[in-house]
Amino acid sequence: MKYEFAEVDKKGRLILPAAIATSMGLAPGSRFKVRQAADRLILHRPVTRIARVYVEPTTRCNLQCRTCMRNVWDERIGDMEKGTFDRILDGVRALAGTPRGARAPKSALTVFFGGLGEPLVHPDIVRMVRKVKETGASAELITNGILLTEDLSAELIEAGLDMLWVSLDGASPECYTDVRLGNDLPRVVENMKELRDLKIARGSETPRVGVSFVAMKRNLSELPEVLRLGYRVGVRRFLVTNVYPHTAELLEEILYRRSLGESVDSRSTVKMPRMDMNKDTARIMETVIDGYYGAKLEGIEILWPSDACPFVMKGSVCVRWDGKVSPCLPLLHAHQSYLGDRLRTSNAYWIGSVLEHGLPELWSSPEYVRLRKRLEEFDFSPCTSCNSCEMANDNEKDCFGNMIPACGGCLWAQGFIQCP
Numbered sequence: 001m002k003y004e005f006a007e008v009d010k011k012g013r014l015i016l017p018a019a020i021a022t023s024m025g026l027a028p029g030s031r032f033k034v035r036q037a038a039d040r041l042i043l044h045r046p047v048t049r050i051a052r053v054y055v056e057p058t059t060r061c062n063l064q065c066r067t068c069m070r071n072v073w074d075e076r077i078g079d080m081e082k083g084t085f086d087r088i089l090d091g092v093r094a095l096a097g098t099p100r101g102a103r104a105p106k107s108a109l110t111v112f113f114g115g116l117g118e119p120l121v122h123p124d125i126v127r128m129v130r131k132v133k134e135t136g137a138s139a140e141l142i143t144n145g146i147l148l149t150e151d152l153s154a155e156l157i158e159a160g161l162d163m164l165w166v167s168l169d170g171a172s173p174e175c176y177t178d179v180r181l182g183n184d185l186p187r188v189v190e191n192m193k194e195l196r197d198l199k200i201a202r203g204s205e206t207p208r209v210g211v212s213f214v215a216m217k218r219n220l221s222e223l224p225e226v227l228r229l230g231y232r233v234g235v236r237r238f239l240v241t242n243v244y245p246h247t248a249e250l251l252e253e254i255l256y257r258r259s260l261g262e263s264v265d266s267r268s269t270v271k272m273p274r275m276d277m278n279k280d281t282a283r284i285m286e287t288v289i290d291g292y293y294g295a296k297l298e299g300i301e302i303l304w305p306s307d308a309c310p311f312v313m314k315g316s317v318c319v320r321w322d323g324k325v326s327p328c329l330p331l332l333h334a335h336q337s338y339l340g341d342r343l344r345t346s347n348a349y350w351i352g353s354v355l356e357h358g359l360p361e362l363w364s365s366p367e368y369v370r371l372r373k374r375l376e377e378f379d380f381s382p383c384t385s386c387n388s389c390e391m392a393n394d395n396e397k398d399c400f401g402n403m404i405p406a407c408g409g410c411l412w413a414q415g416f417i418q419c420p
Contacts, residue, residue, distance in 0.1 A: 023108055025049030025315065033313075033376065044313055047372040050095055050363055051108060051315030053137075054329060055088060056080065056115025057122040059321055063144055065180050067169070067214055069335050070116060072246045079122055080321040084355060085131075088319055091359025092135045110162075112420070113141040115321070116333060120147040126155045133160035142167065142212065142420060144180070145188035153195040157204050164207040165239070165420045166192060169214050171225035179219055189233065196234035210237035212420060216253035241418045244411065245338040256416050260340055261385045306414045309407065312375040317363060324350040325362050327371060329419060330412060331405055339409050340387050345394040349405045371405075380408035 007015045016026065024045050026032070032046035045051065058079045061070065088111075096109050111132045113119040120143050122128070132139040141156075142165040156164070168188065170176035176185035195209065211230040213223060227238060245251040275281055311318070311328035318326045326332045331349040338344065351368045362368060381391070381398035387409070391398050398406040411417045 025051065025108070045315055047312050047315065047376050049315050050317055050359070051110065052317070053088070053092060053109065053111045053359070054115065054316060054318040055085070055111055055113050055128075056117065056319065056321045056332065057085075057113055057119045057125060057128065058117040059115070059333075060121045061116075061118040061144075062121060062146060063118070063180055063184075065144075065169075067179060067216075067243055067246075067250065068116075069244070069246055069333065069337075073333060073335050075333055077117075078321050080323075082124065084321075084323045085124075085128060087323065087354040088359065089131055089135065091354065092132065092137055094358065094360050096136045109135075109137040111137050111139050113139070114165075114419070115318075115329065117321070118144055118147070120152065126152070126159050129156060129161050130159040138162045140165065140420070141207075144184075145191050146184045148188075148191040148195065150191075150194045150198065153191070153198050156207060157195075157198060157202060161207040163210065163420075164195070165210045165212050166235075167214070168211045168226055168230065170219050171222045171229050175219050175222050179214070189229065192233040192235075199234070208237065209233075209235045210239060210420065211235050212239045212241065214243050215240050215255055216243040216250070217255065218253055220255065239418065239420055242411070242416045244417055246336065248338070251338045251341070257340075260416070261387070307378045307380075309375040309378065309410070309413050310418065311412070312372055317359065319354060319359075320350075323353045323355040324348075325352055325354060325359070326350050327368070327375065327405075328412070330410065337411075339384065339392060339411075342387055342392060344392065344409055347395055347404060349395075374402070375407065378407070378413065380406055383409035384411065384414050 004017045004020060006017065009015055024043075025048065026046060030046045030048060033044035035042040035044075059070070059075070059077050060079065061068070064071070092109060092111060113125065113128065119125050119141050125141075129139045129141065139159075139161050140163040141161060145166040145168070148166075166188065168176075169179040170185065173183055173185050177183045192209065195207075199205070199207075211226065213226055215223065223240065230238060242256055243250055243253055245254055309328065316328065318329050318332055320326065320332050324332075326349055330346060334346065334348040336343055336345050351365065351371075352362045354362070357365075379400060380402055381400045383392040383398065383406075386392070389399065391406075392409055395406045395409065396404050398408050400408075402408075407413055412419070
């Protein structure tokens with residue numbers, strides 16, 4: 001890790017290196033979170049600047065995974081139309097400072113193609129990636145990998161895709177089929193190998209490849225082999241998330257039942273040094289973390305505490321397939337899920353639509369500015385740990401007086417669920 005040095009001027013003001021200030025969106029007058037640890041300051045990105053635009057190209061999918069929200073919702077399936085995406089592009093150009101037709105400079109903005117469908121199902125997905133890259137923004141995409149043919153991989157490389165995430169919830173055909181309800185693991189692995197080989201043949205470092213793994217009781221034992229399998233086919237980034245329990249069946253699969261009502265700050269912690277990880281140390285570590293201790297990996301809980309909206313803190317905004325704009329992926333679509341043993345309704349929440357207002361205009365609207373401030377302060381009732389009254393049944397309001405979206409029951413904000 002390369003360090004740069006900040007300074008304190010004669011008036012006691014902190015002066016950051018210009019490149020860091022620019023990349024973090026720290027303009028004169030910026031307001032941002034600061035957290036003091038024992039021997040360091042943690043500075044968070046100001047919530048006044050868009051850094052990540054999630055785009056949902058479609059809600060269609062070629063799979064019917066048992067873990068998917070689409071199994072329990074009642075919403076119309078649709079594809080993003082060209083006119084809707086062009087409106088998003090106009091906003092991305094404006095945010096990146098790139099006039100239409102001009103050569104785009106490198107931007108700190110990322111456009112992420114994901115949501116509740118399979119992006120590769122959309123017939124114009126390659127064009128979408130190419131158009132994003134023409135604005136100077138980075139482009140990322142998540143896929144189940146089944147449609148990632150050799151020809152499509154070549155097109156995505158040519159289009160300039162920066163990062164490709166593959167959802168992989170098992171390393172054996174039996175486990176993969178159990179979760180994904182389709183015996184396509186050999187095809188996915190072969191597709192990833194072909195992508196790796198194409199990158200080597202073309203001398204391309206991109207797209208970088210990551211694997212997203214949804215952890216639950218039925219597949220957790222396969223995580224080590226998923227890591228090994230992924231590494232063999234060129235994966236260098238892995239993201240592990242808990243399952244989001246939409247059904248009673250999935251509720252029995254969660255790995256955080258005890259942790260759900262536990263405050264991070266109330267646990268005893270063991271600060272571990274660097275050491276070789278082998279069978280002996282792993283056995284001792286298992287004993288250490290089994291009970292009232294929480295083995296703290298240096299920096300994790302300090303750098304990303306609970307009661308923090310990861311979407312707002314990363315400067316994100318999300319656009320649904322029909323153009324509606326939400327502050328996060330969980331609020332794009334109305335759905336139900338379990339919070340403990342309580343079936344909870346999460347109602348969709350939209351700031352507006354790109355078909356009526358541009359992204360910069362929506363981002364700067366008074367309603368959205370107020371919402372980001374609420375989410376930054378996160379003064380919501382602690383529904384995840386309390387979960388004792390009828391107000392926890394939905395996100396309409398809470399006992400602190402917050403109205404929709406009342407985010408105290410959000411599993412993302414407590415670190416249980418995470419997205420790339």
